[in-house]
Amino acid sequence: MSGGDGRLGHVITNPEGELPPPATAPDSPRRPKQPSLLQRPCMYLACFVKSLPVLFISGIVGWSYYAYVIALLLYAMMDNPIEQILCGILYHYFFIMFFWSYGMTIFTPPGRVPDNWHLSRHATAALSSAKSEDEWKETLAKVGSKMGCNTKQRSVQGALRYCEKCECIKPDRAHHCSVCEICILKMDHHCPWVNNCVGFRNYKFFMLFLCYALLYCIFIAATSARYFVRFWSDSLSLGTAKYHIIFVFLVSILFTISIFSLFWYHVYLVTQNRSTLEQFRAPVFEDQAADKEGWSLGSLNNFKEVFGMNPLLWPFPVSTSVGDGLYFPHRRAKQFNNYHSIANSDNRVAETPTRTLVNPIISGAGTISTTQTIHSSHASSVQQSGHISALSGTVSPLSATEVVLDTNGHTRTVPVHPAYHGIDGVAPSEVVIQ
Known part of the structure; x- marks a missing residue:
């Protein structure tokens, strides 16, 4: 259509004087290119x-x-x-x-x-513009979270596993x-x-x-x-x-x-x-x-x-x-x-607070024997036992065992280091001698 100056196809610019951006299709994952006739x-x-x-x-x-x-x-x-x-x-x-x-x-x-694991052109460009490895990892993590790609496996560098050839999250x-x-x-x-x-x-x-x-x-x-x-x-x-x-x-x-x-x-x-x-x-x-x-x-x-x-x-x-x-x-x-x-x-395991129970028992010889049980939300229990001398104030090393579930769903008892769950022993303040 001709304008007042007699030129054909005059392009209308935006108020800033720049050409309008070309119309593009909605952002979508890239498709593999089809081979040419020569290929x-x-x-x-x-x-x-x-x-x-x-x-x-x-x-x-x-x-x-x-x-x-x-x-x-x-x-x-x-x-x-x-x-x-x-x-x-x-x-x-x-x-x-x-x-x-x-x-x-x-x-x-x-x-x-599947296609919904492939990155869009915008996401691929954002990864390409990353200035450092940490920025690249953070950008990929955000993109993966937005796409709903919940994976448990990671690369050696600790990032989401990404295929540069397929442009997808693995x-x-x-x-x-x-x-x-x-x-x-x-x-x-x-x-x-x-x-x-x-x-x-x-x-x-x-x-x-x-x-x-x-x-x-x-x-x-x-x-x-x-x-x-x-x-x-x-x-x-x-x-x-x-x-x-x-x-x-x-x-x-x-x-x-x-x-x-x-x-x-x-x-x-x-x-x-x-x-x-x-x-x-x-x-x-x-x-x-x-x-x-x-x-x-x-x-x-x-x-x-x-x-x-x-x-x-x-x-x-x-x-x-x-x-x-x-x-x-x-x-x-x-x-x-x-x-x-x-x-x-x-499936999720219900979170329950960790509880520590200390049961002191005073024997006739003046020795206090304690049993400490830790209940946690990991389907296991830890029992620790030791002896405290009321006269010398010394505490004997505690032995600990844990009841765990193996991969077949059977329970078994295994020894645990005394520092299990951060418990080094029974503190003297937990035992009261009357």
Whole structure:
């Protein structure tokens, strides 16, 4: 539209004489950039190369099916139909469960950080403008509190864990995968044999994959060993099927050896409630203490966290893991005495004031024996006892014991240093001799 001076498109300025700010969309978390047309061929080639281990495993298992079913079941066991039926049923059970678990591990996303944990452009700019490390930590803490990102785990420097590549606050136990280029919830490791990260949502499937792979290989080796020996001890000849049976026996032995140690290593990690990354670097918590046992709730509860609460569903690769991958109960919080409390992460222990009771008893020999009991809000009690001589005024050292709850919810009595809760002994002013 033309103005009085005859110019077109005249821009109206604000009263200060400056151009008005450009209209922008509401502040929102950044989205990852889409690859350009020139980058896509390289991306497709990289995806194909990453898929080669999966194709290799699938090819080996496919060939083993032919070698076992055709060469061993139909030809080598043709004289024993009962053995054929039993071995055929068991083999197909292990085969189906193995491929089911393997497919679920490959195609199930391990879990990524939700959008509401990603910082906005304004928050990212505020972090970039920080002048010192302390200012950066304080700014990040304020941003995290405003976003509602309540985490218990901290970085080595004592700050909220922040991913500069994803521009997000990392939930507890989450880590950035350099291969997937995203932050993974409860990341264990990136496995090239499944072309996927192993994280919160597919860790159960990965465990079942290892379990059924081991059982599959052991079963093939055990049932084909007799025929493998017969090929060398007598004149049993099955043509080309003979070589398939020999090689499937040898390959199953090799895979059994390689999978055996990996499977039992992860069984140990499950019972300890640790990931592979946490096994090598202990998580740091709010109190700046590194604790490898920080997430452990007892062996059974740790197992249930991965496999779920229903034992009937443990052997099947269906999603039964407990939680959302963002928040986890930990033993340092003191309010999770068993795994049933994980459903409500807001449980709090009622605060009660600490009470100290001193009960002096005067014996006939002039010796005062005292029993001091401290009741606190930490579900434990401390008892201290000692003897005070009325004649000499000396106080004998006090012994202290504490009744605590272990991770399984059982009580046990443990000795405590005399200075427990700041109590060094029974003060003479607490005892009155009449």
